[in-house]
Structure formats: C-alpha cells, structure tokens
Amino acid sequence: MRNLLTWISFGLCSVAVFALACNKQKDVVTEPIVFKAPDGWPATVYDFNANPITNAGFALGKKLFYDGKLSKDGNFPCGSCHQQFAAFSNYDHDFSHGFNNQFTTRNAPALNNLAWQSAFHRDGGISNLDLQPLAPITAPNEMAETIPHVLAKLAADPDYPALFKAAFADGAINTANMTKALSQFMLMLVSADAKYDQVKAGTASFDVNEAAGYALFQSKGCTNCHAEPLFTNNAYVNDNLPVDPVRNDVGRMAITGDAADYGKFKVPSLRNVAFSFPYMHDGRFGSLSEVMSHYAQTISLNAGEQDLLIAFLQTLTDSSLTKNPLFSPDVDVPQVHIHN
C-alpha cells in the first residue's frame, strides 16, 4: 500500500510537472494562489491539509461567493451582505436585507483572517468555516434555499461542472466541495497589510495621534480582548451592552444553554473597523465615537483619549484587502491550465 501511494504521488508530481511544462509552452501567465501566514502570527486553526488552496478551487469559491444562484430568488449572493469595499461587511447596514424583504437578526461582520478563527457567527455557533455557508443558504430570512436545490442549480449550469472538475479530484458537485471552495476564497481574505502592520514591520510610522492612540489602546486594556495581531482573543464576553428586550438576543447562551453566557458575544477583530459600522452584534452604534462613549462608561476615557483611540483604529484599515482585484467579482482569477 505504501508503495502504491509513492507511485501515485509520483504520478501526480509528473502530472504537475507536465502541467507546468504545458503552461510554459502556451505562455499562460500563472500566479499560483498561496495562503501565507504573516511572520510572527499565531498558528492557523483551519485544516488546510483537508482542503489545500488551489487557483481552480479559489476561482470556484469566488464565483460561488458572488453568485445569486445560491439564493432562492437570485438576489442574495454572499457578496450582497459581505461587500469587498466594506471589508466584506455590509456597508452602513445594522441588519442586512435577505429574501422576501426580511432582515438578518444580527449585523454582518467584516470577514478577514478567518483561518485563525475556530468558531463563526457572533455567538460562535458554527464550529468550522466549511460549515458556515450552510447557515445563510438555508436561513429563510437570508438566502432561503435548500442545499439539494442549490446543488441541482449548479449541476444544471453551463459553467459549474467544469469548474468543479478543475477544482476537485472527484469533480463532484456536492455539499463538501461547494463549501470547501467557498472556504478557499474566504481563507484568502487575509488582512495583514494595514498601516498598523507596516509600522510593525518598520516600513511606515504612526503620526503623533495614532501613536498616542496605540499607547492608550494598550494601557486602557483594550488588548485584553482585542489582542494583537488579530485584534481579537476569540473569547465570548459581555461587553456591558444591555440585551435589547424586543430582539432578546442572548448571544452565546443560545448555543451553550449556560446562563453564565447570557449576553456574551464573540470579541470581533477590529481590523478594518472603519468599514464595519454600524457596530456591535446588532449594529446599535452608528459610529466609532458612539462605541468610545460606550467604553467610557466603564473605562476612564476622556474625549481627547477617545479621539486618539479612533485615530489609532483608523490605522487598521487595509486596502490590500478592500481594493485587491483578486477578491473583486469583476476580475478573473488567473488559472493554472492542465492539458490532457
């Protein structure tokens, strides 16, 4: 058996070598899409071995992410609530629009650095990135579809069968491959090149306000929860936000059933926080100044300090994510062509 595996890997290597050779001949520009964890960051959580990123998988994931076919009436692709220019949050929406004029029950968070997250949704109810798409696709107030129906639509589409074949060895249009492809796209949404990162790398420097804000961010204990470099410790915390009696969103407690988790929500990353307004799980604060006034109730923060903190938070904006053509629905992904 071991022998066999060696032979198969040899076979696959040869295919890869031939593929590269092919590309050279045909002069196709090839940019392999590689996931790179920034130096000095904590270990990733996602199991890349079970779903290695490839150009074809990423391209399929990107097409799926922006395709209305995944929703019942065609109007609500993932990208409708997770917009690139807004760092994949829903720009200026406390709740997002879904199927049949309904709204989501929570504020759509910005998506980045998902490979470092072990649980998804603001209550951490989803335990694997691959499982995440199943929730919006089947939620009656979001995409309002069923998985079998989405798969049938993809199988009947002129393009998808070939894309699935290119992306996965078995070429099957099934739940696992669809969600793996979406994960490949989302995993690449790495945000590690904001001004903050450049300062850390020594290629840029904070102005005086930003520097003072950064010092406050650490001295006022923000980093206890919004820990660098991800700006979250992935914990669930009651951020002293009274539970809205009408919505009665009890947060983490809905998942664990533990009364101690009442009103606890996942500490969100603050990367690209300038775009993720309105803020908090229910979008109750429209601006960063409102968020700062909220914290000033429990942490001593005068008006000047609040402004400095905001100046620092602005340095977490990463245009390499929000403006990267690789993630734009309008730009094709470079393909590695394999001829046979």
Place this chain on the structure above:
Amino acid sequence: MKYPLLSVLLLTLFAACSKDNSREDKAAWLEIRLSPEMNSSAFQANANYSNIYGELLRPTSFKFYLGQFKLTKTDGSIVSLDQYNLVDFNDTASFRIRMEVSPGQYSHLQYQFGVDSARNVSGVQSGPLDPLLGMFWTWNSGYIFLKLEGNSTASNQANGKFEYHIGGFRSPYSAIRTLETDFAADESGQLGSGQTLRVNLSVQMDNFFAGAHPLRIADTATVMTPGERAAQIADNFAACFSTTNYQVQ
C-alpha cells in the same frame, strides 16, 4: 490523451490495489434488522397511535442516526465499523444495515445512537452524514440525531404539529447513547466465513413518550435544540431499543 503510458500505469496500480482488498474467501457479515413499533404494530408514516397518556398521534417523519458498530470477539479483539446509517421509516430499506466483518466467535455488540463529536465539528461530511439530508443544525453546528415529527390533537402548536429534533454532542447535554447486545457464551455467536450474523432489534416507540422522562405532547410539542430536554429524550429513545433475537445464517 497525451500521456497514455502514465494512465495505463495508474490504472494498473489501481487494479492491483483492488485485488489486494478482495477477501472473497474470508468475508462474513453483520446484519442489523430494525423493527420500529408502537402500540404493538409497525411504526409507520400517517398511521394512528396513542401514547400512554392517551394522546393521539400521527407521525409524518421519523429518522435517526445509528452507527459505530463494534463487535467484540471472545478472544477480546474488537472489530470496529466506523460508519453511520440514517434510518428513515419512509425508506424501509434503511431498516437493514449490512456490514462486512471478519469471521470469528463473537460475544458482544455495541452500537451508537447519534454522531460522535469530532464529526459534528470537523467540516462537511458526505454520504449519510451529508448536511443536505437536513439532519444538521446550520446555526448551531451539529447533527440532528433524531427527527420525529407529526400531528397530534394534544399539541398546542398551530395546526397540531409536534416536532422533536434531538441532538447535541457537548457535555453535559450530550444526546449520544451507546447501546449493547450480548451474545450467549455458547456457539451461537460463532460466525463462519460466508455467514451472516443477523441481529434483530426492536425499537418500541411507546418508550419514547413513556420512558424515564415522561414526554407529554400537551406539555412539550417541540424540542428543537440541544439541551437538557433533548438529552432526556435521548434517554427515552435509548430505552426503546431491545434485542429481539440473533442468529447466524
């Protein structure tokens, strides 16, 4: 085809591999036969039953996961079958679960209601565990181990529905239950090659309502999340199982 040689090579290797796996002369089988019953008759869709509280009910959907069959031989060795089966009363073929095992003298069978925690959290599974089968909570990752739905005049829900979606793998409210069958110490558990060890299991749904944790439809017409109630109903469901008999054929 630009690389016929390579393809031929690979095909040959695969052929060699499948030969390797063939155990025609050494194969034996374990076959589980399930008989869901209530009020002493088969438990079927759209038939009428009553529970011990006199509540009338008419089930429309009844599905559950059973798997992780483990056979212990008299020499202490264990044959583990790492698989799951979705049993559905609208698909009676699912009442028969047939698995290849090695011949030997068996003393004990263990199996599991529900899906182990690793498979609840490690990405999208396929086959009987494919989330497209609807036995998965998408907003609170995890399998629905059992769905029992239907109508009852006792239900206080709109249109008289009752819905029990039972699952949960996190302590303290895990709904995973281990079930067992012992084989007599005589030759009856002796399984020769080519033979089938058939175990007939009865699933007495009366106990679903009348078990250690009484379930009155009038009080509880829906259970849709993991938690204490779901774990109690899992106890009741585990108590529905009993081994009618077993034989080697």
